[in-house]
Amino acid sequence: MPYRTMSRRELVKAAGVLAGTAAAGGLGGFLPPGPAPVPRARAAAPSGAPLRIGFEVHRTGIGAVYGRWFERTTLAAVRLINETGGIAGRPVEIVAEDDGTDPARGVLVIDKLVLEHKVDFLFGTLFSNVVIATAPRAGELKVPYFVVSEGYHVASGKLNRYVFQPGITDVRAQVTSLAPWIVKNLGKKITMIFPDYAFGYDHRDFFSRAAERQGGQIQALIPIPPTETSFTKYFSRIPADTDVVYHVMVGPGVLTFVKEMGEYFGARKPKLFGFIDSLEGVDVASPGLEFLEGSYIWEAFPRYAGNVNTAAERTYRQRVGVDANGASIRDPKDVSTYSHMFGCWETLFVIKQAVEKSGYRTPGPAAYKALIETLEKVEAFPEGLQHPQGAKRFVGRIHQCFGRQFISRVENKKLRVVYTTRIEDGMYPPEADYTKQPL
Numbered sequence: 232m233p234y235r236t237m238s239r240r241e242l243v244k245a246a247g248v249l250a251g252t253a254a255a256g257g258l259g260g261f262l263p264p265g266p267a268p269v270p271r272a273r274a275a276a277p278s279g280a281p282l283r284i285g286f287e288v289h290r291t292g293i294g295a296v297y298g299r300w301f302e303r304t305t306l307a308a309v310r311l312i313n314e315t316g317g318i319a320g321r322p323v324e325i326v327a328e329d330d331g332t333d334p335a336r337g338v339l340v341i342d343k344l345v346l347e348h349k350v351d352f353l354f355g356t357l358f359s360n361v362v363i364a365t366a367p368r369a370g371e372l373k374v375p376y377f378v379v380s381e382g383y384h385v386a387s388g389k390l391n392r393y394v395f396q397p398g399i400t401d402v403r404a405q406v407t408s409l410a411p412w413i414v415k416n417l418g419k420k421i422t423m424i425f426p427d428y429a430f431g432y433d434h435r436d437f438f439s440r441a442a443e444r445q446g447g448q449i450q451a452l453i454p455i456p457p458t459e460t461s462f463t464k465y466f467s468r469i470p471a472d473t474d475v476v477y478h479v480m481v482g483p484g485v486l487t488f489v490k491e492m493g494e495y496f497g498a499r500k501p502k503l504f505g506f507i508d509s510l511e512g513v514d515v516a517s518p519g520l521e522f523l524e525g526s527y528i529w530e531a532f533p534r535y536a537g538n539v540n541t542a543a544e545r546t547y548r549q550r551v552g553v554d555a556n557g558a559s560i561r562d563p564k565d566v567s568t569y570s571h572m573f574g575c576w577e578t579l580f581v582i583k584q585a586v587e588k589s590g591y592r593t594p595g596p597a598a599y600k601a602l603i604e605t606l607e608k609v610e611a612f613p614e615g616l617q618h619p620q621g622a623k624r625f626v627g628r629i630h631q632c633f634g635r636q637f638i639s640r641v642e643n644k645k646l647r648v649v650y651t652t653r654i655e656d657g658m659y660p661p662e663a664d665y666t667k668q669p670l
Contacts, residue, residue, distance in 0.1 A: 274314075274315045274316030275316060275320075276316075277313055277316055277317025277318075277320055277321050277322040277323075278320065278321070278322070279320065279321050279322075280321065281321060281322045281323065281324040282317070282318050282319075282321045282322070282323050282324065282351050282586065283324045283326055283348065283349065283350040283351050284323060284324070284325055284326065284350060284351060284352050284353075284354050284579075284582070285326050285328070285341075285344030285345065285348060285350030285351075285352065285353045285354065286302070286305060286325050286326060286327040286328070286354055286355045287328060287330050287337060287340050287341065287344065287353060287354070287355050287356045287361075287365070288301060288302050288305075288327050288328070288329060288330070288355055289301070289329070289330060289331070289332040289356075289357060289358065289361075290302070290327075290329035290331075291329055291331045291332070292330075292331040292332030292333055293332050293358075293457055293458060293481070293482040293483060294332035294357055294358045294361075294481075294482075295332070295483075296483075296511065296512035296568060297357050297358075297511070297512075297568050297571060297572070298329075298332070298357075300512075300551075300567050300568040300571075300572040301355060301357065301379065301568075301571075301572050301575050302327065303551060303552060303572075304551050304572040304573070304575045304576050305325060305354075305355065305575045305576075305579065306325065307550045307551045307552070307576070308550075308575065308576040308579045308580070309323045309325055309579065310550075311550060311616075312579065312580075312583060318582070318583045318586050318587065319586055319587050319591070319592075323579075326344060326348045326350055328340045328343055328344055330356070330361060330365075332358050332361060333361065334360050334361050334363070334364030334365070335364065337356065337361040337364055337365040338364055338365050338368050340365070341353060341365050341368045341369055341372070341376075342368065342372075345369075345372050345374050346372075349594070350374075351591075351593075351594055352374065352375050352376075352377060352582060353369055353374055353375065353376040353377065354376075354377045354378075354379075354575075354578065354579070354582070355377075355378070355379055355575065356378045356379065356380060357378075357379055357380050357381075357571065358380070358430070358481075359380055359381070359382035359384055359428065359429040359430040359433075360428050360429055360430075362378050362380045362382065362384055362385075362390075362394075363382075363384050363389070363390075363429060366378070366384075366390040366391060366393075366394045367390070367391065369391075369393050369394060370390070370391035370392070370393045370394070373393060373596065373599060373670070374393060374594070374599070375393050375394075375395065375599060375602060375603060376393055376394045376395070377395050377396075377397065377398070377578050377581070377582060378394060378395070378396050379396075379398060379399055379571070379574035379575050379578055380396060380399070380430075381399060381400070381401055381402050381405070381430065381433075381571070382401060382402060382429055382430050382433050383401050383402055383403045383433045383437065384429060385401065385629070385630055385631055386401050386403065386404075386626075386629040386630070386631035386661070386662075386663070387629075387662060387663060388629065388662060388663020388664070388665065391665070391668065392603060392630075392665045392666075392668040392669075392670060393599075393603070394630060395581075395606065395630040396630060396631050396632065397577075397578060397581040397606070397609075397612075397623075397625055397630070397631075397632050398573075398574040398575070398576075398577035398578030398579075398580075398581055398623075398632065399531070399571070399573070399574030399577070399578070399632070400531065400631075400632060400633055400634050400636070400657065401433075401631055402430065402433035402434055402437060403433060403437040403657075403659060404631075404633050404634075404657035404658065404659065405529065405531070405636055405657060406434060406437050406438040406441050407437065407441045407656070407657050407658075407659055408635075408636050408652040408653075408656035408657035409438075409441075409529060409636060409638065409652065410438060410441035410442045410444070410445055410447070411441075411445050411656075412638060412650055412652075413442065413447075413475065413477070413504050413527075414442055414445040414446060414447040415445070417474065417475045417502045417504055417527070418474025418475045418501075418502055419446055419447045419448055419474060420447075420448050420450050420470075420472060420473050420474040420475070421442055421447055421448065421449055421450060421473070421474065421475045421476075421477055422449075422450050422451040422452075422453065422469045422470060422473045422475070422476050422477065422501075423435060423438065423439070423449060423451070423452050423453065423477045423478075424453045424455060424465065424476065424477070424478040424479070424480065425452075425453070425454060425455070425478075425479050425480075426454070426455060426456075426457045426479070426480060426481055426482070427454035427455055427456050427457065428457060430481070431454060431457075431479065434477075434479055434506075435452055435454070438477065439452075450470045450472075450473055451468055451469060451470055451473070453465050453468050453469070455480065455488075457481055457482045458482065458484075459484055460484050460487065461487070461491070462484070462487065462488045462491045462492065463491050463494070463495055466491070466492060466495040466496075469501075473501045474501060474502060475501060475502045475503070475504055476492075476500075476501050476502070476503050476504070477504050477505075478492070478503065478504075478505045478506070478509055479505065479506035479508050479509060480508060480509045481508050481509075481511075485508075485509050485510065485511070485512070485513055486513050486517060486519075488509060489505075489509055489510065489513070489519075489520055489523065490519040490520065492522075493519060493520065493521070493522030493523070494519075496522065497522075500522060502526070502527075503523070503526035503527065504526070504527045504528075504529075505523075505526065505527070505528050505529070506528070506529045507528050507529060507530045507531070507534070507570045508570075509528075510528065511566075511568040511569075511570065511571065512566050512567070512568055513566060514558070514564070514566050515641060515644050515645060515646060516644035516645075520644075523641045524641050524642070524643075524644070525640065525641060525642075526640070526641050527638055527639065527640055527641075527649075528638070528639045528640075528641065528646060529636060529637070529638060529639075530569075530570045530636075530637045530638075530639050530646065530648070531570040531571065531573070531620065531634075531636060531637070532569055532570050532573045532619075532620045532637075533569075533570075533637055533639060533646065533648050534556075534557030534567070534569040534570065534646055535555065535556060535557055535645050535646050535647070536548060536554075536555035536556075536557075537555070538637070538639070538646075538647065538648040539619075539620075539621075539648075541614070541619070542616075543614065543615050543616045543618075543619040544619045544620075546616055546619075547573070547576065547616065547619040551567075551572070551576070553567050553569065556645075557569050573619065573620045576619070577612070577617065577618050577619075577620065577623075580617035580618065581606070581612065583617075584606075584609070584612075585602050585605055585606040585609075586602065588605050589601040589602040589604075589605035589606075596670070599670070600670045603670060606627070607627030607628075607630070607665070607666055608627060609625050609627065610624065610625060610627075611623065611624050611625060612625060612632070620634060621634050621635050621654075622634070622635075622654065623654070624654055624658070626661055627665075627666060628661045628663065628664045628665060628666055629661045629662075629663050629664070629665065630665055633654050633657055633658050634654055634657075635651055635652050635653060635654055636651070636652045636656075636657065637650070637651050637652075638650040638651075638652075
């Protein structure tokens with residue numbers, strides 16, 4: 232049966248009502264394109280009481296560009312889920328609240344979603360400082376909290392048994408898998424530039440250890456406040472004999488950061504290895520970024536079409552409204568956060584799997600216990616439309632998934648994948664065991 236384009240009213244009903252907003256008010260005017268074919272027949276329409284998922288979203292603050300694309304991806308995933316039978320036959324409803332990318336406000340959002348909106352689950356947070364602040368409250372309320380972050384805070388055992396990160400890899404896994412390639416191909420004397428909060432500290436600590444195991448030497452560590460707007464003053468701290476500048480930066484100043492780095496170095500620059508975080512939401516072809524040509528970038532999910540040439544990736548790309556260059560199909564200047572937002576899509580399908588396998592129906596201690604214990608027993612997620620970034624291994628003891636990583640080279644103002652890691656390259660011995668904590 233062919234799919235048809237849904238009206239705005241039908242889309243909002245299918246994707247879930249966003250609490251406190253008009254139909255498209257929280258989407259910045261964006262609506263996903265008409266549905267792409269999926270590799271199975273349309274299931275029976277979901278019915279009954281909706282499964283309500285509380286979405287803590289960074290609509291404002293330094294994480295706003297991520298929040299905008301996290302929201303679009305979330306609604307696209309929910310639309311597909313509802314088109315194909317919902318979760319356990321029930322429609323899914325997204326209830327969204329803006330946390331302002333602020334830790335204190337994030338705690339209030341958790342309270343509002345659970346106590347006022349009565350959601351079944353909590354979902355969505357990216358910035359690690361917000362996750363670390365809000366996760367304890369989710370644990371106190373005893374409601375499962377599925378974060379789409381990257382910090383080591385979940386896998387470390389620092390949080391609690393109600394918090395999972397099943398749809399995106401963590402920094403420790405990422406840098407562990409990348410360090411051997413960087414030291415071997417770019418150089419041993421490395422200066423690191425990173426944001427001055429938990430996410431940046433994970434890069435500092437785990438990349439330093441991984442590089443040194445390969446014979447690398449960390450010459451300088453340069454933390455930068457995530458709200459900084461001018462960066463030239465930091466570059467003078469880079470030792471003159473540095474082989475490689477390893478940079479990861481986030482927030483609204485990323486374009487200024489990479490431009491000023493180019494102005495500072497000029498033609499005589501060390502080799503550059505950056506995390507895509509320094510360029511998320513930024514067009515690689517932007518004026519002033521010419522110096523990035525020939526440099527290398529980590530990507531979790533390659534922004535440019537064709538680098539992961541699978542039917543699942545192509546369908547996912549269309550469903551979330553992204554063109555071949557990684558920008559909105561509605562506005563080529565609106566560049567996506569492609570290496571992060573897939574985590575929302577994949578996490579929602581993990582929730583679907585956990586609900587259906589555990590028999591979850593309504594909130595309550597017994598239902599949550601069954602769901603958590605069910606998910607902790609999962610060992611892998613296969614590549615496919617539910618997991619378009621690639622196959623994952625899941626370690627229930629630490630509530631963390633592991634997947635492949637990509638190294639891309641800037642060529643002709645685009646990113647081309649030159650190296651792909653294996654899942655096992657990033658795996659490490661668990662240092663915690665959430666399964667021993669009471670529920």
